[in-house]
Amino acid sequence: MRKHLLAPGAYVQGDGVIATEESFRTLQGTTAFVLGGETALSTTESDLQVGLESAGLDVAAIEPGVDSCTFDRINSLVDEAAAAAADTIVGVGGGVALDTSKAVADALDAELVTVPTIASTDAPCSSVSVVYDDDGNFDDYVHRDRDPDLVLVDTGVIVQAPTRFLRYGMGDAFATRFEAEAVARSSEVTHTGAHATGAALTLARSTFDNLRSYGESAIAANQRDAVTPAFEHIVETNTLLSGLGFESGGLAAAHAFGKGFSKTDADAPHGLLIAFSTIAQLVLEDREPDILDSALDVYHTLGLDRRLTDFGIDDAAVEIVAKNACSEDTTMGNEPMNVTPGRAAAALRTADELIARY
Template sequence: MHQRFISPRTYVQGAGALESTGEEFAALDADRAYLLGGETALSTVEDEVVAGLVAAETETAAIAAGVGSCTHAVIEDQVERVREAGADLVVGVGGGVSMDVATAVAHRTDALLAVVPTIASTDAPTSTVAVVYDEAGNFLEVLHRDRNPELVLVDTAVVAGAPKRFLAHGMGDAMATHFEAQAVAESGGETDAGGRSAFAAIDIAERAYRRVEEHGADALAAVERSAVTPAVERIVEANTLLSGLGFESAGTAGAHAVQTGLTNVGVREPHGLLVAFGTVVELVLQDRDPEVLDAALEVVFDVGLDVTLDELGVADDDLARVGEIACEHGMEHEPVDPSPERVDDAVRTADELVRRRRY
């Protein structure tokens, strides 16, 4: 198995980036576009996106607002609508759910894909990955588009205007990328890109974590006042581009495995919050140097991602199942030999570490 590094065709980021949509859409040379996204996201940027399509001489064939979950039923419905509209470009607007649905729909219809994130809460926008859940909100499977998005356009002024918790959640995803990349590289696991961990992706994953460590708190202070500063630009790039490239071409492991386990025992808290907790679990499981673990815990607290099992609504009786599910969904990429029991113990220990630091 060889290294494999994949990435979006074009990534554009900056305050006022929506002003360049006409130029960027024109480069795609599409005839008919289908917009999909959440109600709030589309109400925020729909006018600018449609104006960009007009400038690019691309017809807006249809707009689907209120996309709030990524299930097979939602994907099938959107696929049918795209085909009925005769669209050759899918534009996903919003957060992680919209990105996932747009990715799956573009793949099924062989349409071009442009994504316009309005928050920086996950690393989904740059990837081929669509995470599918069942109707109850439990993790079901991961689908892959045959290529990355043709365009990712992030207006940091829009991102900075969103509630700061979204940026913090994205930092949970970004910080995990570094430690999971190390785990997959050491274990020799296969990445979402379909190869071994690329050296470049491992380096990018570390940079994502260092950005959060160095600039996370300052970025949160800025977006508290809807301000765009260099720290905000660095964190938005870390959450979206660096973490996206890092996870896809360097791999995911224990942190996301724990997140899946928690989700499938009924926890409905944001993805990044659970992944941050999963990162602490992963480091406990690996028996990492106390300084490394302490530094990661400090980052978790600095950006407000500290959470306990009680706050997540996880009972002791759930933990055995969390361990079982985690071992079915990514723990095989850890450089240790985890069992459900060991994962259970690491989850309990991570919870205690958060409690001790807090109280």
């Protein structure tokens, strides 16, 4: 049995790390092309330039306003970076900017640095870019052959973001343990094309432990712009542990349900949809009552508690979510049992009722 663990070349986290030479010492490149969102770059550009240049990298160009990840935008940035003779791509911001930077780096076979400015997603550590069309609909994936060469997480920057982004990241991380456990029980392969290592499963399980232990305190710290040990724990959980856990541990029903929701008019951030879908996955799998109770407790404590009506999903739409969640292009097949649309719909409705009763 072949096992495979994907991981960034280096992961650096702390308050003020983007302005320090030491953060960039693992890089081999000499010329950086920086791209990112307008707001993200406005808060990081000067410090980032100091850090890169102190480490001996020339900043050839800075491209702000990257607010869409389409093939047209990617190709345009590839041309600009190539013209600047860049051998290092630096992506700054949220998921869209980071996914764009991965695709640009892949096209140029360049080093990649991701600098998240919010902790709402595990995208900074993964090798996958999600590409959309001009109307904002899913188009395709770009799979880089390796994870980022450096993930640079400045908690002094991230703590300035609204607390809702931290909560969304916790919602996504909430699924990591349970999906990895489902994949392990089913003996399916992960995103790597191989089986999960024991280390990946351990990391995936630690995400839930950290959410339970530090999540509430981290939210309180974020609300007061305070970088505390609990806040640091949760930023690492949302970004690194969830990233490693999903990519090398695998995805299952929670993200399949998430894809099902995307086929409806569901109006909610990805993290909240995935958190709800995790409760539905536990129902679907008939997990032990103490595990379900513990998950419901964390779900409510962290303020992730939403019901189907909060997403704009009525009973008829549940059938649409369930049908699409069970299609061949989702990760529902990674579950350790056969899941029919009927069973999926029943799990969604039951999860909704359990959340209401908790």
